[in-house]
Amino acid sequence: MNQAPPSPPSQASQVSPAPQAAIPSARAKPHTRPATPRWFALLGNLWRLLTTNRKIATGSGIVGFFVLVALFGPLFVHESPLSYTLTITQPPSAAHWLGTNQSGQDLFSQLVIGTRSSLFWSFLTGLIVVAISVTVGLVGGFFGGIIDDALSLVTSVFLVIPSFPLAIVAVQYFNHSTLTIALVVALTNWPWGARVMRAQTLSIRNREFVTAARASGERAWRLIFFEIFPNEIAIVAASFITTTIQVLLAVAGLEFLGLGDTTTVSWGNTLYSAYSSSALLQGAWWWFAPPGLCIALLGSGLALLNFGIDEIADPRLRELKRRARSPFGKALGRLWNRSAAPAEQSEHGQSAEGGAA
Amino acid sequence: MSMMKLLRRGTPQPTATPDTNSHPTPGAVLEAVHLRKYFPLQQINPFGEPRAVHAVEDTSLALYEGRALALVGESGSGKTTVARLLARLYEPSAGTIFFQGAAVTKGRLYEYRADVQLVFQDPFSSLNPVHDVAYHLSRPLRLYGYARTSRQVTEQALELLNRVSLTPADQFLRKYPHELSGGQRQRVAIARALAVRPKVLLADEPVSMLDVSIRLDMLNLMLRLKDEEQLAVLFITHDIASARYFAEETLVMYAGQSVEGGPSDEVIQRPKHPYTRLLINAAPDPDRQPTTEAPPARGEIPSLITPPSGCRFHPRCPHAMPACRERFPGRTDLGGGHWTRCFLYGEGEAATPARAPSSTPAQVEAQQTP
DSSP states (O other), X not given: OOSOOSOHHHHHHHHSOOOTTHHHHHHHHHHHOSSHHHHHHHHHHHHHHHHHSHHHHHHHXXXXXXXXXXXXXXXHOOSOTTOOOSOOSOOSOSSSTTOBOTTOOBHHHXXXXXXXXXXXXXXXXXXXXXXXXXXXXXXXXXXOHHHHHHHHHXXXXXXXXXXXXXXXXXXXXXXXXXXXXXXXXXXXXXXXXXXXXXXXXXXXXXXXXXXXXXXXXXXXXXXXXXXXXXXXXXXXXXXXXXXXXXXXXXXXXXXXXXXXXXXXXXXXXXXXXXXXXXXXXXXXXXXHHHHHHHHHHXXXXXXXXXXXXXXXXXXXXXXXXXXXXXXXXXXXXXXXXXXXHHHHHHHHHHHHHHHHO | OHHHHHHHSOOOOOOOOOOSSSOOOTTEEEEEEEEEEEEEOOOSSTTSOOOEEEEEEEEEEEEETTXXXXXXXXXXXXXXXXXHHHTTSSOOSEEEEEETTEXXXXXXXXXXXXXXXXXXXXXXXXXXXXXXXXHHHHHHHXXXXXXXXXXXXXXXXXXXXXXXXXXSHHHHTTOOGGGSOHHHHHHHHHHHHHHTOXXXXXXESTTTTSOHHHHHHHHHHHHHHHHHHTOEEEEEEXXXXXXXXXXXXXXXXXXXXXXXXXEHHHHHHSOOSHHHHHHHHHSOOTTOOOOOSSOOOOSOOOOSSSOOSSSTTTTTOTTOOHHHHHOBOOBEEOSTTOEEOOGGGOOOBSOBOTTGGGGTHHHHGGGOOO
């Protein structure tokens, strides 16, 4: 990457008879900028990673859009999402893009500002869950013995705690803050990832390169986090995304039941107020449809990312990518074949004719 | 050319092989005395007799500065276990390892590994696929304090790559293992071992996974390093020809027992133990006259969980005698440092009693390796 291309001068001279003076500068050029190509290559790799797989491209597009909205959306919203106005229960119009609710609050600004809180809590909780499960799985799987037995026991206990009912109880008992919900969801969701990580670590810790690193004098924590862990990044990413989906749904679900912090603006709270004001009976679809669609869209975007990571991480799935698997894909494939086959035949026919002539 | 030079090298002076008392041989850098390793098996029946794999049985060897000892034997003979015992990836079940005359005790692995390094058999699995060459070389450099800044690391990594003849070195620094060929990977693995500046290099079949066409290159590289750095090398191989080419001394192992040893030329040209003869007959040699001297041994390497009693080679040995079944003979000195453990050449000194291990695994069980 950072070495000089073998012979730029000769290429230049092949293309056009370049003047002699140009040759030294062409040769000197790569040496003057050693760091930039690596940066470009990294960016290029990232771009290729995001674009080669269709699922990843779509998924990251959707998730990226919501992230942008969460980051910059509130800058473009001038109306306070919670201020009461006299224009109540209005359908979408130029003044209120997504209409207003029964209290005259602007639903578009609620949606945009709610994006931030919904996304923030989902990703934060996802991160906490992944941190716990990765640590527990790696440590248990690597050390084995009593440590592994103890951690496995704890994991199994937490595995059978029902997440949603516990969250309902905890929220009633402590307070209706999103933090409580996030903590409960984190506490009940980490065992799945931990088990997967443990299994993977068990398999990787006996690989020769780990033994080699140990023989060259590496300490246990380096072996765990620098030799084994980088080999499990795909699983970690997948587990992070899965957890984020779960958290997104759990938080929205609890808020929908009115167990969230009703003073904040979020998708779940909008759904709750729509439900409690019987928006459905009023036919105010613009009240509950947009936040519901956003949750579904973000969820499917994350799921697509997850599938895409699976495909990239597993070479066998990479092979399968070309084949159509869904009925829709199969139909597309058949269409494609039908349109491609005659063309091929006619081409052959033409060439045969040409040969005969 | 270098081959001829190597073969003409004078026979090394006979080295006193470690004697039976646990005292270090003077001059040896690394020495193993009566090394044993049993791997306990999972018990299904809690009342059954504890069982174990008897991987290494009473092996003694010594490594000297600037010289190589070849450890020869077929798969499952315990060669790799010996290397890993010496690298202290496993704790020995019995026996002592001496490093520069001092008995190695448990712990203090960091200090030990600053001097003793292991090169693995399979370069396709001994490098981490997610790290590049620069990372692999930087770790030992940083661990043992030879380089602190990333500039020093790069400088020394380039120098290491040049030393193992991976040139142009700067092109290899940013490469990942999957971008390298087997030979190039093994060179990186050797460079990683050299980065520690060890006194002892344990090479566990370093060429057996490589293409035949580059084996000689690798052997020559290791010979050069051995001479330049005055390394004490343990060279493990199943190819007796490369043992002769590479090492001054050879030790032959069969099913965990060391059966014959001495100067390589002596052992290979005048093999005494029936197993060594079998091994040498198995190596293709266009110049050798077909011999009908001994009928070829039959069968294959025995189970190491329930090994044959006495000499473990007796079920396959064409010269087996009743005594072979009962006990393993002691070492018979044949002169010039050449020795064997076979009743054909006498009882040997201090013959070991038949199958000592059956009582040992119990006390050994606790020492399961990490």
